[in-house]
Amino acid sequence: MKKEIFNKYVEAVANKFGFTEEELFENTKKRETVDARQIIYWLCDDRNMSVGYIQNYLASKGFGVSHSTIIHGKRRANELIEQDIDLSKIVQDIKRSV
Numbered sequence: 001m002k003k004e005i006f007n008k009y010v011e012a013v014a015n016k017f018g019f020t021e022e023e024l025f026e027n028t029k030k031r032e033t034v035d036a037r038q039i040i041y042w043l044c045d046d047r048n049m050s051v052g053y054i055q056n057y058l059a060s061k062g063f064g065v066s067h068s069t070i071i072h073g074k075r076r077a078n079e080l081i082e083q084d085i086d087l088s089k090i091v092q093d094i095k096r097s098v
Contacts, residue, residue, distance in 0.1 A: 003060075005047055009098055010024065013043070014036070016090050016094060017035075017036040019036060035080065037073065041054060041070050041074045042077035043091070052067075
């Protein structure tokens with residue numbers, strides 16, 4: 001069940017941010033791609049997914065990250081969401097759609 005939610009979040013974030021799923025999980029540090037991935041971490045955390053689950057689901061997409069990367073990403077996404085009203089609305093839209 002959690003994997004299904006994760007996949008829906010990936011699809012929704014990719015669509016809202018204008019990425020394909022493949023682009024979302026490319027090994028890149030482009031700010032816009034990293035921000036989108038961090039939003040996925042935050043959304044998953046908001047649904048009480050453990051970091052281990054998130055890591056496993058990312059690995060199934062061919063994207064391996066460390067525990068600390070996910071934790072940092074959740075914090076960074078939280079800061080972005082609190083500071084940017086438009087981003088906050090986008091995240092709320094995604095939450096309602098999943």
